Amino acid sequence: MAEAEEVVRLPKGYLEKLERVRYSESTIRTYCKYFKDFQKAFPERTLETIQMAEINDYIHKLIQVKNISKSQQNQRINAIKFYYEKVLGLDREYYKIDRPKRSRSLPKVISEQEVLRMLHATKNLKHKSIIATIYSAGLRRSELVNLRKQDIWFDKKMIFIRAAKGKKDRTSVLSDSLVVVLKKYLELFKPNYYLFEGKNRAKYYPGTIVKIVTNAGVLANLDKHVTPHMLRHSFATHLLEQGTDLRYIQNILGHVSSKTTEIYTHVSKKSLAKIKSPLDTIIGGKD
Incomplete structure (x- = not known):
């Protein structure tokens, strides 16, 4: 019998803050999903003890193992930063997570x-x-x-x-x-x-x-x-x-x-x- 998937609860204030600042429904769904993934990666830790180097390692593993896109990498980083900077109100500089280099691809069009x-x-x-x-x-x-x-x-x-x-x-x-x-x-x-x-x-x-x-x-x-x-x-x-x-x-x-x-x-x-x-x-x- 397959094991039941672990239920991960968002930290208090995360969803409420997203709703108060009036993020779109799509952004709220994305942030909540990606932050739950982040929580699953550190099951025995309290969120406040996770260091920036560990967050960078977490993102790096996602790039290596899941080959996430630059866009998804940025979204996951935003979801994490939202908790530390907006919910907890911690210093921005401390949570300066490595971002992907911005590509300058031209928009695709049809005639x-x-x-x-x-x-x-x-x-x-x-x-x-x-x-x-x-x-x-x-x-x-x-x-x-x-x-x-x-x-x-x-x-x-x-x-x-x-x-x-x-x-x-x-x-x-x-x-x-x-x-x-x-x-x-x-x-x-x-x-x-x-x-x-x-x-x-x-x-x-x-x-x-x-x-x-x-x-x-x-x-x-x-x-x-x-x-x-x-x-x-x-x-x-x-x-x-x-x-x-x-x-x-x-x-x-x-x-x-x-x-x-x-x-x-x-x-x-x-x-x-x-x-x-x-x-x-x-x-x-x-x-």
Whole structure:
């Protein structure tokens, strides 16, 4: 008979603090899971006695044994630091855990024609509406699932995004093409509260949105694995290629820093097309 899995309880104040500072549901779930993993690694120890060197060793073992990603490494570190720094209020410098070196990979995008192929290949009207809304407004998947019916401002041609990343409200564009699709969708599906609802009128799970977008890429025979965030990146890149000012794109995407938005200049085909190779100058200048 298999042994029952050990029940690990979070330390007093951990979950309560996460809820008081209004972290998102997704972040709370992630922090709680990763901190419980951390507690399991030190079963006979009180948390206050664990030293920074031991925490670094713990993270190092996860990298070696489980090959955790840089993103997961950072999340696990954040979950641990939250307890020591925010719940216990201990010195930040003391718990300066080694972070992975930040990589500077460019965002992955698809072309306008590939977006169109995805929409044409998707016959389910709700799924088509989801894909069109993400791309048309440059939304994160968490922002999409939290959209309410009343957040679509048809009269102003705007979408209101409530308490997005950083708990900040913002607005994005509502395209004429999306208006047509959404009105058909609303008439047929008649959602109750959220713009897109699953079974029992419940809010969509973010993972389901990923499956819908990825499946659309497969149906369209695209030679890449398409994700919701790729649609957001593509939206920003295509806006830039149309000549939209970076400051407007920054506001629409909800970026705090302009440096985050500037990365799209590195993937814009139109920006590259304007650059003349010195080889052309050399050859063109010869008789």
